[in-house]
Amino acid sequence: MKSTHRAAEPVDEAGPGPQNESNDRALVEARGLTKRFGEFVAVDAINFSIRRGEAFGFLGPNGAGKTSTMRMIAAVSPVTEGRLEVFGTDPATHGAEIRARLGVVPQSDTLDTELTVFENVYIYGRYFGLPGEVLRPRISELLEFVQLAERGDSKVEPLSGGMKRRLTIARALVNEPDLLVLDEPTTGLDPQARHALWDRLYRLKQRGVTLIITTHYMDEAEQLCDRLVVMDQAKIVAEGSPTDLIARYSTREVVELRFPVGVQERIGDRLDGLATRSEVLPDRVLLYTDDGDRTTAEITRRELAPESTVVRRSTLEDVFLRLTGRTLVD
């Protein structure tokens, strides 16, 4: 392979160049996008559009259809119905070109357990047609970036969950993708590993890499995403920036009350008028209010005697609860 070979594949160069992709055009555009497995509808006529340089989130519980959507965007799963454009082209006809410009961190790791850490990234780069002399220095940088520089010769097996995830990210970056798709990047990681990973993703975003992230963690969505859609049961139920969504669907603050066993059931109408809106969950009561202190004062005055009272900011979890009547993680 020649050293003049810049791009991943000749197909890549032949694909949609920047010329048919002006800045205002969406990097990913979906209209009525639908995925069915037999009769089962996994993604039901959703619309969204993702702009260059933003971090775009798909927030939703398990089974919402996030992975199915990611796989269609990544041109590995055919679209059943509707229109999908990635880099301005159709994944059905330009799959290889799209994948050449994409980095993918799949929901479950697909690292090559028969290869070392370094070899994993190297061979992955070879799948993109990148020559060795381009890959070797690039891989050093990438392993440095994901804090695995010392583990280059290690096998994959002994790595921790967080390390494997970071290696998958390094691998996904080997072709210098225009778009990085991350499907539940931190699920199953401990808090420390999650924060380490968020930090890397944040840096990528600062470098101008467009990110698509799916998650069922509302804090992850709030931390990382400029804009997101809330997905539930194959549909998009809301769209906007985290602050937008909270302002639109929730109040500024939430008072969480826990009652001794049996009390919550007998509380009846004694919560009326305490807040803009209330939500009675099996284990607690949520009061949506713009002034948490006033609400707690009123609770004390009414002698409701909860076991605990917590005042907190509204989150995307509350937005989800409001929109679907259910919690995100059960």
Added chain:
Amino acid sequence: MSAQSLGLRVIPAAVFGRRARSVLERNLFVYKHIWIILFSGFFEPLFYLFAARVGLGQLVGDVRNGSGERIDYAAFVAPALLAASAMNGAVYESTMNIFFKLRYAKVYDGMLATPLGPFDIALGEIGWSLIRGALYAVGFIVVMWVAGLLQSPLAVLGLPAALLIGFAFAGAGMAATSFMRSWQDFDLVNLAILVLFLFSATFYPLSVYPPWLQLVAQLSPLYHGVVLIRSFTLGTLELTLLWHALFLAAMGSVGLAVSAFRLRKLLTP
């Protein structure tokens, strides 16, 4: 669309070839760590050859070839063992190993996220399998040469013949593997390989069979491989060899097509 992209669409074979090469390269990397495993498949036919030479050969004496000439038993059996080792190498690689990569290691899921497609993967894996078969073949040809069992310079054609056998069995092996549900299913593969090994004119000429059984044996891909290689090492060229070669090439091609189709169905739902 640029002229270049048009060109690439017209000659996709070049692109497939280039992409499939990276799949080969991946396997080379893997075997860098475990190259010793490669030897296992080499010794098996060697032991058979030893048995044929010092054991059976003493009892059996010579056999007659198609034109009635007498030939040393070891010289008769050795090309068949060469064909069998090409088969074994290809089958080892294209069954168990591919099953592991497909169902457990998710190696192909990783590949499919890159520009590689199902056809590239099938081509690369089958290519690697037949290379493994060819490696055994080369080793075995050298042993035959040293043992004085090559009776014609045409024997060098044994190598392309072994590649063809490898292609046929790697294609069929990978295609069959894509339908397998559990490790138990591989008992069937082993049984099939054993039956082919024993009854494909390996240890005796087909003429010992009644006519109907001779017809059945024609269905054995290994039989076609044995005839090819035996003709080369004994130096008896015939036009009918083309038919045997064609049979193997067709079998490999169908296997390749089925493998690619199945990968697409299984991995990109």
